[in-house]
Amino acid sequence: MEAQTQFYRDTWVEIDLDCLTENIQNIKRHIASDEVKMFAVVKANAYGHGDVPVARAALEAGVHGLAVAFLDEAISLRKGGIEAPILVLGASRAEDVKLASDFDIALTNFSLEWLEEAAEELDEEAGLKVHIKCDTGMGRLGVRSVEELKEMETFIRSGRKFQLDGIYTHFATADELDDTYLEAQLGRFEEMVSVLNERPPYIHSSNSAATLRKSKTHFTAVRVGIAMYGLTPSEEMKSVLPFQLKEVFSLYSRLVHTKEQQAGDKISYGSTYETKEKEWIGTVPIGYADGWLRKLQGQEVIVAGERVPIVGRICMDQCMISLPGPMKSGERVTLIGKDGHEKVSIDEIAEKLETINYEIPCIISPRVPRIYIKNGKTIGVSNRLLS
Numbered sequence: 001m002e003a004q005t006q007f008y009r010d011t012w013v014e015i016d017l018d019c020l021t022e023n024i025q026n027i028k029r030h031i032a033s034d035e036v037k038m039f040a041v042v043k044a045n046a047y048g049h050g051d052v053p054v055a056r057a058a059l060e061a062g063v064h065g066l067a068v069a070f071l072d073e074a075i076s077l078r079k080g081g082i083e084a085p086i087l088v089l090g091a092s093r094a095e096d097v098k099l100a101s102d103f104d105i106a107l108t109n110f111s112l113e114w115l116e117e118a119a120e121e122l123d124e125e126a127g128l129k130v131h132i133k134c135d136t137g138m139g140r141l142g143v144r145s146v147e148e149l150k151e152m153e154t155f156i157r158s159g160r161k162f163q164l165d166g167i168y169t170h171f172a173t174a175d176e177l178d179d180t181y182l183e184a185q186l187g188r189f190e191e192m193v194s195v196l197n198e199r200p201p202y203i204h205s206s207n208s209a210a211t212l213r214k215s216k217t218h219f220t221a222v223r224v225g226i227a228m229y230g231l232t233p234s235e236e237m238k239s240v241l242p243f244q245l246k247e248v249f250s251l252y253s254r255l256v257h258t259k260e261q262q263a264g265d266k267i268s269y270g271s272t273y274e275t276k277e278k279e280w281i282g283t284v285p286i287g288y289a290d291g292w293l294r295k296l297q298g299q300e301v302i303v304a305g306e307r308v309p310i311v312g313r314i315c316m317d318q319c320m321i322s323l324p325g326p327m328k329s330g331e332r333v334t335l336i337g338k339d340g341h342e343k344v345s346i347d348e349i350a351e352k353l354e355t356i357n358y359e360i361p362c363i364i365s366p367r368v369p370r371i372y373i374k375n376g377k378t379i380g381v382s383n384r385l386l387s
């Protein structure tokens with residue numbers, strides 16, 4: 001089925017690819033070495049921003065390759081015409097490895113057992129690219145013992161079914177300013193890399209936080225996600241950012257109905273909000289099925305440059321806001337982003353939802369179309385580039 005490029009609702013996300021480009025250029029300048037390749041992490045539909053348009057813009061901005069969570073996400077990029085190196089960070093099923101080799105997608109190899117099972121599925125000359133994942137303290141995927149690691153290298157190099165393209169690890173606390181645990185993980189990783197007979201081309205450990213804070217974690221490649229989208233990995237990292245990040249994701253809607261309510265009128269399910277005096281109320285066509293969760297009741301949005309609250313319960317497809325005065329339908333509502341001097345940041349929404357900024361663009365559902373802006377022009381809609 002063709003991707004939908006037209007939409008007929010008054011709620012949309014804008015993805016500012018110029019901000020994405022600027023963030024990438026700043027990150028690359030900060031890395032300051034052509035020897036260190038940057039992988040753009042575009043898993044989860046590019047953290048909800050849209051995989052193919054973000055991947056294209058990131059590659060144009062100078063990233064070397066892409067990283068995703070699952071094979072399906074990698075294949076989606078290949079089918080979208082992306083030819084750059086792609087690494088799957090998560091576990092892939094052994095029965096699917098042939099598909100990965102056909103699409104020239106590198107997989108994460110996290111145990112000897114996985115390798116043996118994968119080998120059963122591959123032709124002698126398959127040359128499947130693998131990156132060995134070391135568990136240095138994250139406790140997630142990865143080999144922990146040096147003995148198993150050595151056996152894995154021997155197994156990989158014993159024929160032509162596999163090609164050892166990389167070795168990597170992932171930090172659990174890189175976004176915290178106390179480096180004790182990170183240093184322990186780094187030491188463990190260096191020890192694991194040192195037992196290899198031959199170093200593979202990609203040696204990597206840094207996520208955004210480590211990339212921005214610790215150049216000694218860069219090795220020959222970095223995997224950058226959240227910073228590329230203009231978000232700071234944690235609150236405490238805000239004080240040590242080497243440059244300003246620009247948020248790429250904004251969320252807009254339009255008033256579809258406005259009316260003046262009388263004092264004592266009730267708003268939305270459960271009648272939890274009652275107007276105290278005459279009050280202009282606007283209906284906004286976004287609700288919890290769009291990822292605009294019920295817990296956002298009371299959150300402020302911006303209309304005509306002014307912050308106003310969401311009143312009453314958020315419904316599945318709509319919510320109501322208190323307006324500063326008479327207003328016509330059609331007026332733009334900024335739920336995330338800037339309008340005049342006001343701004344609602346993704347961090348503000350994350351705080352209201354008692355979660356981290358990573359989660360916010362991911363939960364705004366695919367039902368909300370993404371519009372891609374480059375040089376002030378719309379160049380794509382919902383994962384489809386127009387040209």
Ligand SMILES: Cc1ncc(COP(=O)(O)O)c(C=O)c1O
Pocket residue numbers: 041089170206207208209223224225226227233
């Ligand atoms: C293995 C791995 N590498 C890199 C990243 C990117 O992290 P960040 O978005 O903090 O840059 C992630 C994200 O969760 C990850 O799981």
